[in-house]
Amino acid sequence: MPSPAALAADGLGFDYGDQTALGTVTFAVGPSERVGLLGRNGSGKTTLLRIASTRLHPARGRLQIAGLDVVADPAGVRRQLGVVFQSPALDPALTCREALQMQAALVAIPRAQRAEAIDRALADAGLADRAGARIGTLSGGLARRLDLARGLLHRPALALLDEPTTGLDPVARQDFWAFLDRRRGDGAQLIATHLMDEAERCDRVVILDSGRVVADGAPADLAAALGRDALWLDAPDADALAGALRAQGDDAQAVGDRVLVRADDARQRVAALYDRHDVRGVSIQPPTLADVFAAAVGVAPGAPPNESAITANGAPSATGR
């Protein structure tokens, strides 16, 4: 029998009052897959992770973790999970080893195996020489790595990570990901992030927008599907330009104050665009995951989460709610 998906969401939905946080979300994470969950603030990522960690009950549809239903068997689900939150869930008064000893008891690692599991986690986290240090004395990067060691201590079938590198400098982020890579063999990883370079390191990305899945695939496949090149146009009136280009049959979309045109013949068209339209600047890039995100969500990744940015380019925020 093939092992069940690490996570399977089927028509999953949740509302906060009359506000829809998740519409009907359907996607799966394979048994040893690393999936990036992308979306802006308020896209439903955190709600999805809360349901997956059994802290919220879904209003619609169902969610299974390693074949177990989150509503019917929350305790069983929690045994399969390792959860890493946006900020480290660590008591500053404890030492690194003490924090992991407590976690080992919480996740019920057999006593005989605890010391070994803790030593291995400390080594993988690069914290072997800091085992006796108080957590309060660790740098932000080390504390995050210790928190990851805590979440992955029992080699969970599914690791849920909610924007785990928020606030870390690039070097600390590299170290964090190196640790995450070392634990690829333990089980599946579902990582919520808004950083494109992190998403590129995933086998697949699922992009959420306003509680819906708007893209799902391998980063390279999604990028390739956009067309060979992404043509970015700076224009005084991005909406008008996008409208004009669409009128002549182009696949054009306003993204913030720029226009994204997906075209196979981008290079040949630059002169004509300058001649015929009010274009101030052009850049041509092979499509990236950032372009995928921009096309799917209607805003560049990292754009400030204000509602007008969404409505300004013709994708009202109420869509799909």
Add this chain to the structure above:
Amino acid sequence: MTDAVLALWRREILVFVRDRARVVGVLAQPLLFWVVFGFGFAESVTIPGSDAGYLQYLLPGMVALTVLFTAIYSTLSVVEDRQSGVLQAVLVSPQPRAAVVLGVVSGGSTLAVGQAALIGVLAPFVGLAPGLAGAAVALLACALLAVTFCALGFVMAWRLKTTRAYHAIMNVLLIPVWLLSGAFFPETGASAAVAAVMRLNPATYGVGLLRYGLHGLPDAIPGSRLGLGVCLMVSVGVAAVSVALAARVAQRPEA
């Protein structure tokens, strides 16, 4: 689950003893109260139907105050853990929520009884001679009071989002509970209304039991008409109900 409770217990102890200000604070306050009120009222207060001096009368009250404060404030860790995320990490572990309750209650109670014992050793200096059996009953009384107030503190802490709200509520509740428990003034000298309120206060029975213990299990204790059996039974009952209430509250999903 036993393992997890033990781990949570151990953490409560470690976090407490590493915070020296807390250790000193919960000891200094009762001692200060005791010295100021005990010597201040020394000649002004007599206990009806008893030749106990006020300094002696007040000592079990101070032991009770130490238990109440240490127990209640130990559950502040629940609010702090919710803010830091440690609580969420425990809640997504495979442990039942009852383990969280038992960890917090057992850890806080251990601290409260330990701190109270440090005040209780002053008993012989004010003419109290509990003896071994009396000391054992006094410890039991402290444990029951501690379990009760850790569990009730947990019930409060579970709903509160900030430590400020926690401090505000605890100050409003804790001082009257202590004042009206027979710890500070005797029931026998109070007005009928106040005496009635004291009878309704669950802490009164724990304090009564504590007095029986510290006085070496006499037939009656100064300033109270409660019997030893009543004090013991009510204290056990209240502790059990409080823990059950905490376990029930903990089943509720987080807001």
